[in-house]
Amino acid sequence: MDLASKLEKLSLELVQKNDYLYKVSVKIDQLESLLLSFINEFNYITLDSINCRDDLEDGLFTITYCLQTEARDHIVMVQTSIERETASLPTMHTIWPQAEIMEREMHEMFGVDFPGHPTLIDFALEYWDNIPPLRRDFDTLEYVNSMNPFRGQRTDALDTKEEMKKKREAKKAAKLKAEQEAAAKAAQEEQNNPKQEVSGDE
Amino acid sequence: MAIDIKGVLSPLSAIGTLFEHPRTLTYPEVTKDILVGYRGFHINNLETCIGCASCEEVCMNDAIDMIHPDKEYNPKNTSGCIPRIDYGRCCWCSLCTDVCPPSSLKLDNICIHADCDPDNFLYMPKNIKNIGEDVS
Amino acid sequence: MNDLKNTIKIFHGPQHPGITGNMSVELDLLGETIKRARVHVGYLHRGFEKLVERRTVVQAFTIVCRICVPEPDPNEENFARAVENLAGLEISEKAKYIRTMVLEMQRLANLFLWMGGQAGSIGLGLIPQWSVCDRDYMLDLFEELTGGRVYHMYAFPGGVRRDLPDGFLDKLSDLLDYYEKRIIVYNNTFFDNVIFKKRAIGVGIVNRDEVLKNAYVGQTMRACGIKKDVRKDMPYLMYDKLDFDIPIQQDGDVYARALVRRDEMIQSIRILRQIIEQMPEEGDILQKIQKHRKFKLPADDTYVQTESARGAMSYYMAGDGSEKIRRMQVRGPSLVHAYTLLEKLLVDSELADVAMTMNSLGICPPEIER
Numbered sequence: 001m002d003l004a005s006k007l008e009k010l011s012l013e014l015v016q017k018n019d020y021l022y023k024v025s026v027k028i029d030q031l032e033s034l035l036l037s038f039i040n041e042f043n044y045i046t047l048d049s050i051n052c053r054d055d056l057e058d059g060l061f062t063i064t065y066c067l068q069t070e071a072r073d074h075i076v077m078v079q080t081s082i083e084r085e086t087a088s089l090p091t092m093h094t095i096w097p098q099a100e101i102m103e104r105e106m107h108e109m110f111g112v113d114f115p116g117h118p119t120l121i122d123f124a125l126e127y128w129d130n131i132p133p134l135r136r137d138f139d140t141l142e143y144v145n146s147m148n149p150f151r152g153q154r155t156d157a158l159d160t161k162e163e164m165k166k167k168r169e170a171k172k173a174a175k176l177k178a179e180q181e182a183a184a185k186a187a188q189e190e191q192n193n194p195k196q197e198v199s200g201d202e
Numbered sequence: 203m204a205i206d207i208k209g210v211l212s213p214l215s216a217i218g219t220l221f222e223h224p225r226t227l228t229y230p231e232v233t234k235d236i237l238v239g240y241r242g243f244h245i246n247n248l249e250t251c252i253g254c255a256s257c258e259e260v261c262m263n264d265a266i267d268m269i270h271p272d273k274e275y276n277p278k279n280t281s282g283c284i285p286r287i288d289y290g291r292c293c294w295c296s297l298c299t300d301v302c303p304p305s306s307l308k309l310d311n312i313c314i315h316a317d318c319d320p321d322n323f324l325y326m327p328k329n330i331k332n333i334g335e336d337v338s
Numbered sequence: 339m340n341d342l343k344n345t346i347k348i349f350h351g352p353q354h355p356g357i358t359g360n361m362s363v364e365l366d367l368l369g370e371t372i373k374r375a376r377v378h379v380g381y382l383h384r385g386f387e388k389l390v391e392r393r394t395v396v397q398a399f400t401i402v403c404r405i406c407v408p409e410p411d412p413n414e415e416n417f418a419r420a421v422e423n424l425a426g427l428e429i430s431e432k433a434k435y436i437r438t439m440v441l442e443m444q445r446l447a448n449l450f451l452w453m454g455g456q457a458g459s460i461g462l463g464l465i466p467q468w469s470v471c472d473r474d475y476m477l478d479l480f481e482e483l484t485g486g487r488v489y490h491m492y493a494f495p496g497g498v499r500r501d502l503p504d505g506f507l508d509k510l511s512d513l514l515d516y517y518e519k520r521i522i523v524y525n526n527t528f529f530d531n532v533i534f535k536k537r538a539i540g541v542g543i544v545n546r547d548e549v550l551k552n553a554y555v556g557q558t559m560r561a562c563g564i565k566k567d568v569r570k571d572m573p574y575l576m577y578d579k580l581d582f583d584i585p586i587q588q589d590g591d592v593y594a595r596a597l598v599r600r601d602e603m604i605q606s607i608r609i610l611r612q613i614i615e616q617m618p619e620e621g622d623i624l625q626k627i628q629k630h631r632k633f634k635l636p637a638d639d640t641y642v643q644t645e646s647a648r649g650a651m652s653y654y655m656a657g658d659g660s661e662k663i664r665r666m667q668v669r670g671p672s673l674v675h676a677y678t679l680l681e682k683l684l685v686d687s688e689l690a691d692v693a694m695t696m697n698s699l700g701i702c703p704p705e706i707e708r
Contacts, residue, residue: 018423020572021641046553049669051654053639064654066641066669070550072650073571077641098552101677124380124707133388140388153321154288157267160255163281209532216464216527225471239503241485260630262397295400295491300499301629309485 003042023077031080032090038067045070047096052110056136059084087112109134241294242313244287246327247306248275253283257298257307265291289323308333345373350692352381361703367689375684377676383707387666394661395421396630403489405668406705408451411444412646414493420655421495423640432621433497438575439613440492446606447476448647449599457528459693460537465528472520475513497624507614514607521603529600538593542683542695546590552678555671556649558699561587561594568645582609592698634661648700670705
């Protein structure tokens with residue numbers, strides 16, 4: 001396909017994921033020009049979504065721009081990485097108006113900055129001053145436990161592993177006890193009538 | 203502008219429904235048939251429950267606690283525990299019944315629960331074998 | 339800002355019967371005319387995308403259906419297909435047919451609910467009573483098939499969770515006969531109704547030139563005469579083996595969108611009839627996957643798209659080699675429709691048309707904020 005060969009000239013590799021989905025990874029400084037060339041040369045004119053992924057271990061945010069052709073029959077994922085600490089991206093709202101709201105959401109949920117964006121205001125959360133909630137170092141459970149009181153009524157829950165161990169030990173102890181008892185009983189019986197059984201056998 | 207005669211007259215055909223049989227049921231005198239597959243309250247056959255805690259493990263809402271029953275029902279129960287479900291958290295996804303190794307935990311088709319005490323949301327599954335069986 | 343000097347500010351929602359959910363539109367009014375509209379969400383932010391990251395793949399599938407309340411199945415389908423793409427699972431033909439059937443049933447149920455909202459928003463009180471009742475018959479079938487009326491939790495990575503009950507397809511076929519009769523009734527009372535025509539024609543006209551670039555989807559796009567549908571352009575499940583048309587209209591207003599939806603109902607019935615005919619008798623419905631702590635997704639990402647009853651709904655999903663999903667991002671049709679489109683569309687329209695316009699764009703607030 002000529003899309004692949006054209007991208008090869010820019011020393012980019014096009015990965016075909018399935019019949020309708022392609023993926024290309026790009027450095028952040030090439031991103032804007034590549035997106036523009038996708039619009040102008042390859043007819044991928046629709047921006048379907050901007051996705052952000054937090055790769056905490058590498059200290060990176062992985063941003064994926066999903067573009068669709070004019071015929072809406074192919075999708076290309078243009079993927080780039082930015083530093084997690086100084087998260088900043090060029091704004092695309094001048095090219096695609098819908099990028100404005102997607103970037104506003106990403107700013108709120110990940111704390112990515114968009115210089116030149118006109119409306120970086122609150123999206124769904126009002127007066128949020130904690131870590132942006134979709135970053136992976138934000139612990140939901142801890143936050144919920146610190147914010148909300150819980151009804152303390154489920155204190156009788158048991159740990160089944162320990163219960164299993166207990167029961168196994170109890171069983172073992174019971175078995176041991178039973179064995180001892182049986183042995184003692186046998187010994188007692190033997191004492192009472194020692195040689196009768198043997199003679200009976202013979 | 204010409205009058206849209208069809209648009210004026212055709213909605214009046216709704217008057218005809220006055221003479222149709224109503225579609226609503228007079229609940230509670232008439233109730234709908236309860237379907238077998240509906241996801242309602244849990245039932246647990248304690249004679250076969252082995253206390254493995256698979257249901258507790260798979261529950262994404264932490265709704266299930268393993269507790270001691272009032273007496274021993276199944277001597278093969280490895281931990282001696284049976285599940286109890288917090289219906290304030292349960293979402294009736296039926297993952298717990300899917301993973302249950304002896305298939306003792308099931309979902310009944312009864313789903314009406316009204317109580318003024320929130321503690322009663324901690325629900326002990328009824329000890330019956332099959333869906334729809336009456337509790338004696 | 340000078341225009342807004344003598345305006346009065348009104349919040350349309352979140353407790354307004356004409357709003358499509360928990361969302362509010364802040365309106366600046368000059369008399370009855372809207373001078374500026376601002377959309378506010380956040381009344382139903384449940385953080386599903388974060389919750390999914392805390393659960394294993396098997397556990398997470400019960401959450402996604404809650405993303406859009408009237409239309410859970412495209413979400414389940416998207417989730418299941420994304421996991422299947424990542425993990426390389428193949429599902430059987432019967433499971434594919436059942437999933438296609440559930441999606442089309444959901445489309446019909448959702449369009450009936452939309453009809454209630456659309457008619458209710460212009461004061462035709464009879465139609466909501468009827469259409470919600472008709473939708474209930476479909477929910478009865480869902481109850482029998484999946485065990486739940488609204489949230490089905492049915493499509494599972496690897497297939498579907500339950501087999502078809504006995505006589506289910508006959509019941510569905512009977513219901514489709516009934517629906518075909520009902521659509522004639524709705525034609526007479528609603529679509530041909532002079533009140534609806536007078537209110538809806540020429541209101542909320544979407545500019546055709548910006549549709550494709552701005553990613554408007556669904557009926558908003560097709561009412562502008564653009565013949566595109568994910569089911570045809572990027573066929574998934576069994577859609578490439580089924581015969582159906584994509585209805586379009588040219589005007590791009592509220593009435594054109596209503597007509598497109600009506601024709602889609604007819605097409606849905608047509609698709610369902612073909613599925614009933616072609617449904618394989620035998621076949622696995624669910625491919626066994628590993629236990630939930632052992633089922634791992636590779637470190638890869640994918641993007642899937644499904645045509646919901648309101649337009650294309652997409653999921654981005656990335657795994658990281660563990661049993662949890664690294665990231666799942668939902669992009670429903672509502673986000674762009676509510677912000678990029680509605681805020682512009684409402685300017686210089688009348689206050690009474692706000693609810694009607696919102697409804698015809700298919701905006702579902704729970705899906706905007708997830």
